[in-house]
Amino acid sequence: MTIRFDGRVAIVTGAGNGLGRSHALGLAARGAKVVIVDFGGARDGTGGSTEAAEKVVAEINAAGGEAIAHGANVADFGQVQDMVKRTMDTWGRIDILINNAGILRDKTFTKMELADFEAVVDVHLMGTVNCTKAVWDIMRAQNYGRILFTSSSSGLYGNFGQANYGAAKAAMVGLMNVLHQEGAKTDIRVNTLAPTAATRMTEELMTPETLALLKPEAITPGVLFLVSEQGPSRTILCAGAGAFARTIIYETDGIWLDEAERTPETIAARFADISNPDGQKALQGAFEQTTKFAMKAAAAKGIALPPRG
Structure with missing residues (x-):
């Protein structure tokens, strides 16, 4: 079985660099038309430029693919709606949404300003909600959709100094569980990725030797499976350095007390x-x-x- 995306239209947020860029290139190489969405800000979310997104578009077009760029800030629903409108005006459908955009503002909880907590939640959680909401009815009308959320081991298992990031990333699982149920009858499948990769988000957190093993390209094959026609739904796929695993939430049988x-x-x-x-x-x-x-x-x-x- 060869996984292809011919005739499919995909939106990838945070696609100017790192994981998003790798996912977008992977989709385009297998036939998808891709919208490269990147606000172009710094790692903490400040600034903004479409330069990174345009470079990825040029790379895809040079390889014979089709791509357009959009500089939407995913935390701004109006900008997200414009992104979706431009996609529909260009290609008339949206089959795949990969929510990958994110920022970091790490500090211990005692030192963290609420503004930094809110900013991270706005981009990771509400940015994912905004993009998913904007494409949801389109996918329902098509009776087809593949949506991917990006979580993290920081959200699933915890990581010192990342209360804001961990809270937003853990929320992906709850959102996935509900939308998996609501999208089932119209073949909208919703999954979550928990990646570990060498990107500008992680470059200061790991040794050079570790970073060399954790190339974003090692994760993208799992993503392409999750957003394919054959992909599952309600799955948490963990990936990094060519290794793949699943996180599954279990409940013990428990006891009853009179x-x-x-x-x-x-x-x-x-x-x-x-x-x-x-x-x-x-x-x-x-x-x-x-x-x-x-x-x-x-x-x-x-x-x-x-x-x-």
Whole structure:
């Protein structure tokens, strides 16, 4: 099976450098028409220029592909709407959205100004929401769409000095879980990437030897699979240095306590039982947890619950 994107139109944000550039080049090489979106600001989000985006467009066009540039700040919904309008005016459809744009303003939580927290959340979380909202109804009308969010191990597992970034990146998982359900009937598949790569966002955080292993190009094959026709949905793919893995959120089977036992002391005494991984499951929706807890209670009390619906 060869994965191709002929006839598909893709938008890639933060595509002037690093991961976004690599993803855009990969899509174009396999036939996609690509919108290179880059605000052109510094790593902390200040400044702005379309120069980086135009260079990627020139690179794609020189290789025989088709691309246009747009300098939208993803945190500004009006600019995002203009980006989508220009894409539709040019090619008439939008099949793929890769949300990759981001900024860093790292400091410990005690030293971090709220303005720096809000700025990072505005770009990573609200920027992703803005772009996804702007293409959502187009994809629904087409009965086809592939959307990728970019998370991070900082959001999934934590990283000192990145409370703002980690909070925004963890939010991608919740957004994915809901939009996976809402997009299913119109074949909109939503996934999340958690990459580790040598980019200007990470160049000061790693040794030169480590950075040499973590080329953005090593991650893009996983991205191309996720946004392909054959791609999954509701998947968190972790990637870096040519290694690929999945993060899966499990819930333990847990325990049920009768009314007399429901004390903090009992919780403390039985916390190992609550945490026991035997029988843990990756739940597929919020009501699956509700049903599980209700069934445990009903079984303990000898109550037969009517079926849902």
